[in-house]
Amino acid sequence: MASTLENLSIMTENLSMDPIYETNWCDMPEEIKLECIKKMGIKERLSMRCTAKAEKSFVDSQKFKFLWGQFHMSHFQLNLSWREPYIVKPFRNSIEAVEMTNYILKIGVFESASFYHRDLEAMNFTEPISAKFINFESCENKTVVDALRKLKDDVKSIEINAEGGINDYDFNEILAISHVQNVPYWHIADCYQADSLQKVAQIWIDVNSKIGTTFQVSRTWQGPRPSEFQRIFLEHFTDYIVSNTGKGVRIRTNNPDRHILLERGLDYNEDGDDEAEESYDQFYRLIVISAEMKESEYDNKCNKWICKIDYENFSENDDEQNIINGNHENIQNDDQVENRERNPDDEDDDDW
Structure with a gap:
C-alpha cells in the first residue's frame, strides 16, 4: 500500500x-x-x-478481474467472486437482473463463468463475454447459443449440463460458432443428440483441429441407446476408419499428421442384452491425436476423463472395475462386468 x-x-x-x-x-x-x-x-x-x-x-x-461469476437468472441472483468472500446480488425483477448482468459482462474478465438460466425471454446478452472457462447448467438452447456467440476467442473450456429435461440443443447452431470449433475442451453431460460425436468429429476434420482437442459426452438411461452414438459415428466415417478395437475406433483426417480417436468409457458384459444396455449410463470421448501414436500409448484409465464430466459420481483415483461396481447398483455381480478387454460375444462391442 x-x-x-x-x-x-x-x-x-x-x-x-x-x-x-x-x-x-x-x-x-x-x-x-x-x-x-x-x-x-x-x-x-x-x-x-x-x-x-x-x-x-x-x-x-x-476492466475488473473475477475469479468466477454465477448468473442465476431463474432466481434473479448474481454471485460474484474476485477474492474471498464472494458477494451475492439479488434483483427485484428480470429487467433489473438483465441490466446488471450485461454491465458485469461488459466490465468483467472472468476466470470462470456459470449460467443457470431457464427463461427464454429473460436474458438478452448485449456484451461480449470474456471467460476462460464457461459452464451452462440446465440452460435452454437459446441461452447457450446466444452466450457462446458472445464469447471471446480465448476460451479454454465449455461445459454444458443438460440435466433437468433441457435436451433440445441444436448442434448445427452450436457448431457454427468459431469459439466452439476451436475450444481445446468441451463436454455435454446427459447428451440426447446421438449424432453429436459424428458432427463434432466432422467439424474437427473441416477446421484441422489441433492435437489434444477433446470433446466428451455422457449418456443417461433416458437418452438414446449407447449403440446409437456408435452406429451413427461408424456409418458416417466408414471410409475413414484406421482401427477398431471394440473399445474405441480411430479415424483418419484430411491432415496426414492427425487422427481422431473415439473411446467408450465403460464396458458392460450383458450377453448382448439390449434392454439392460438401455439402463446404463455411458461416457464417450473424442480426442485429436498424432497419427504416429500407437495403440499401446492410449490412456486406458477412463476414470481420469470420466470424472471430469461427472465428478460427483466418479473419482479419478478409482480403477475402472470399482467405477462400474460402485456406481451402478443394478449390476448384480462382478462377473457381469467387462474390464478393459473386449468381449467378442457382446453385440454392443460388435457394433464398433
Missing part, C-alpha cells in the same frame, strides 16, 4: 509544475482517479459510478 501511495505521489508531481490539490475527489486529475478506481472492489466501483456521469465513465472504462 505504501508503494502504491508513493507512486501516486510521484505521478501527481509529474502532472503539474504546481501540484497543489484539494482533498476532494472532484479536484483530482483523471490519471489519479483511474489509478484509484483500479484499486477498488466491485462494490466500491458500483457506488462510485452512481455519484456523477463523469465518474460513471471512469469506472466503466476499467
